[in-house]
Amino acid sequence: MTNKLEINDLECIRNEKSIFQNLTFKVESSQTILITGKNGSGKTSLLRIIAGFIVNYKGEILFNSKKINDFNKLIADFKFVGQKNSLKENLTVQQNIELWQYLYQTTIDIDQITGPLNIKSFLDKDVSSLSDGQRKRVSLSRLTISQSKVWLLDEPLVYLDADKVKLLGSLIDKHNKDGGMTIYSSNTKNNLDYNKLINMDNYALL
Template identity: 30%
Template sequence: MQKGSGAVLRAEELVLRRGGHDVVAGLGLEIMPGEAIMLLGRNGAGKSTLLRALAGLLRPTSGRVCWNGADIREDLAEHGQRLRWVGHLDAAKPSLTVRENLRFLARLLGGEVQQALDAMALNAIADQPARSLSSGQRRRLALSRLVLGQAPLWLLDEPTVGLDAASVARLGPVLARHRAAGGMIVAATHLPLPVTDMREVTL
């Protein structure tokens, strides 16, 4: 983790055009180590669009997204390595069990499979193939992957959709530990998140 390095994600005069109109028009945003931002706004306000731009998945119409002052587009592969994304699609391999999916990722990203299983209480379904999971269980698997490795930036699109109350509560310490280690979170949500001291940005 880049604790103490002053790493900062910054959007400067960001314009994001989708479907012929500016969904985001001249946004400035800065996030420091340990900070969490909650993106709010009606359906279609541009929350997912902004997250995609912060991830480098969408090229800004104008303006830029910087990491430590350098445009992320100068090295998108490096930017990809410093972030984790949890969105509507999960990347689980359907034929692998929950544990095998995590093992596969841990080889790429580092971290402990057991820690990920514990983080989102997946032990009881660890040997079930991913294709047999319910939507809430799939979301828990996607969230458990956050704790593998040390990516400083977590971009979360509706992270608690489909989660039961116990799973939402379990996510709280996962997010808090990340922030305590200097990690950053930007989350788009319509639901309350189990996070204290989160800065709200309404699009």
């Protein structure tokens, strides 16, 4: 089944100020969208609106023609990996993964989760002893936990070296081939392949 995410005339309001407006785009299964723009142009806000964290916006977001304008809706279809790594610093990577089982309410196959981004070698290390790149890889590994249709990645390439960007690229390709779609924000030159580019500077009210 093909999935479709439509953003219609979206306007984001933070602290009673409009951040961006008139944003309209459409994403279909197997597509990757890159969101770029200056700092403060609303890249993160856009991803957080789609993920359901920010409800203060105008316009509409349709997923498979169903409206998502409320917190808590359709969330099983979306997976968001933000700039915060959501890892407990004083626990080992394995313990963190074990806790994800309760948060995502599913059993986790450790090989399946450690394979794609090659995090097996530091499973038993404390998160506090990992480098920023390693933390990012652990954090991104949560994408493989369950079958979400839409991946929303906020600056996933920060701290990743060229090899790991390729690993993430193949993970996203596999997800898209299985009918998923990916929207990610980035400001680096070393980007993944994408089907559409959205430059937030065109919509931002800076």
